[in-house]
Amino acid sequence: LYNQVQDLKGNIRVYCRVRPFLGGQPSHYSSVSNVEEGNISILTPSKYGKEGKKIFNFNRAFGPSATQAEVFSDMQPLIRSVLDGYNVCIFAYGQTGSGKTHTMSGPDELTDETIGVNYRALGDLFLLSEQRKDTICYDINVQMLEIYNEQVRDLLTTDEIRNSSHNGINVPDANLVPVSSTSDVINLMNLGHKNRAVGSTAMNDRSSRSHSCLTVHVQGRYLTSGSTIRGSMHLVDLAGSERADKSEATGDRLKEAQHINKSLSALGDVIASLASKNAHVPYRNSKLTQLLQDSLGGQAKTLMFVHISPEPEALGETLSTLKFAERVSTI
Ligand code: ADP
Ligand code: MG
Numbered sequence: 001l002y003n004q005v006q007d008l009k010g011n012i013r014v015y016c017r018v019r020p021f022l023g024g025q026p027s028h029y030s031s032v033s034n035v036e037e038g039n040i041s042i043l044t045p046s047k048y049g050k051e052g053k054k055i056f057n058f059n060r061a062f063g064p065s066a067t068q069a070e071v072f073s074d075m076q077p078l079i080r081s082v083l084d085g086y087n088v089c090i091f092a093y094g095q096t097g098s099g100k101t102h103t104m105s106g107p108d109e110l111t112d113e114t115i116g117v118n119y120r121a122l123g124d125l126f127l128l129s130e131q132r133k134d135t136i137c138y139d140i141n142v143q144m145l146e147i148y149n150e151q152v153r154d155l156l157t158t159d160e161i162r163n164s165s166h167n168g169i170n171v172p173d174a175n176l177v178p179v180s181s182t183s184d185v186i187n188l189m190n191l192g193h194k195n196r197a198v199g200s201t202a203m204n205d206r207s208s209r210s211h212s213c214l215t216v217h218v219q220g221r222y223l224t225s226g227s228t229i230r231g232s233m234h235l236v237d238l239a240g241s242e243r244a245d246k247s248e249a250t251g252d253r254l255k256e257a258q259h260i261n262k263s264l265s266a267l268g269d270v271i272a273s274l275a276s277k278n279a280h281v282p283y284r285n286s287k288l289t290q291l292l293q294d295s296l297g298g299q300a301k302t303l304m305f306v307h308i309s310p311e312p313e314a315l316g317e318t319l320s321t322l323k324f325a326e327r328v329s330t331i
Helices: 002-008 068-084 100-104 117-131 159-163 182-197 203-208 251-275 287-291 312-328
Strands: 012-018 032-036 039-044 052-057 060-062 087-093 136-148 151-154 211-222 228-237 301-308
Touching: 012 068, 012 251, 012 312, 032 060, 039 312, 052 312, 060 068, 068 087, 068 117, 068 211, 068 228, 068 301, 087 100, 087 312, 100 117, 100 228, 100 301, 117 136, 117 182, 117 211, 117 228, 136 182, 136 251, 136 287, 151 287, 182 211, 211 287, 251 287, 251 301, 251 312, 301 312
Parallel strands: 012 060, 012 301, 087 228, 087 301
Antiparallel strands: 032 039, 039 052, 136 151, 136 211, 211 228
């Protein structure tokens, strides 16, 4: 049933979310003038071309007052299809500070209201697998990776996990950890965040310049026939999409910026060529697209969730984010 609903909408969807103004900021002027159904209107002063309004279309658009629960409920059918054996990729795209981590994980202080997609998705999978337990027995495992400067790093490493490790998906030496409750997931995410911070002086800096990927691997066995189904879900919080300041970026910063640029455009190229049903899909151009190759295209379902900031100062980046979204969209 979940899949019937999804199939009608195609395998690639693009959503957009506008972050609210943050505490203490003046909120009298936003570059986003209107959010309605799937449309977002952007006010463009003359500096950026013709003065006026630009309208962008998405499968779904969320304004600054949208709650985490509202955002999740639109993604729910997609997430549930993982239990029916589908491969799903969800990407959070946007400049640093636009709300990617807020959508995927939530703010620093997590409550039942503020928790993000990652926790809600796992919670849903547990709930549904429990409901189906008389028919199908599910095993759920998670993996957490970081891609920084085209290097893949396992974020779920402790001695304890290492000793009981399963094999990771596409990264054979990465740990795949069995989970059976939301608190298992919270513990693992905390471990992942802690490991992510190691070796970097400023955690936020590092996290905005690397991609983080939470992969959920689901295997179900029908109790009567013994036949099995497999599904997977990749929840990816991408590196910030902002252009490096050409005059300032040197050395390590420049190298990071080049890697990010390369991998985000490779991702854009892959999704755009899937959206236009090209025969050749250029998966090999980045670590990220190589890693997710099996889960992009074919029967797999992809959601590109772009994030934008409302501040007029961010308009240049906002427009480039929206152009990226337009390019990968099938609308
Ligand atoms: P990114 O991961 O894209 O760099 P963050 O998710 O860290 O951005 O968001 C930047 C700041 O804005 C954080 O303090 C975050 O809690 C806040 N924020 C982002 N989106 C929202 C939202 N929808 N509602 C409330 N606060 C938000
Ligand atoms: Mg972030």
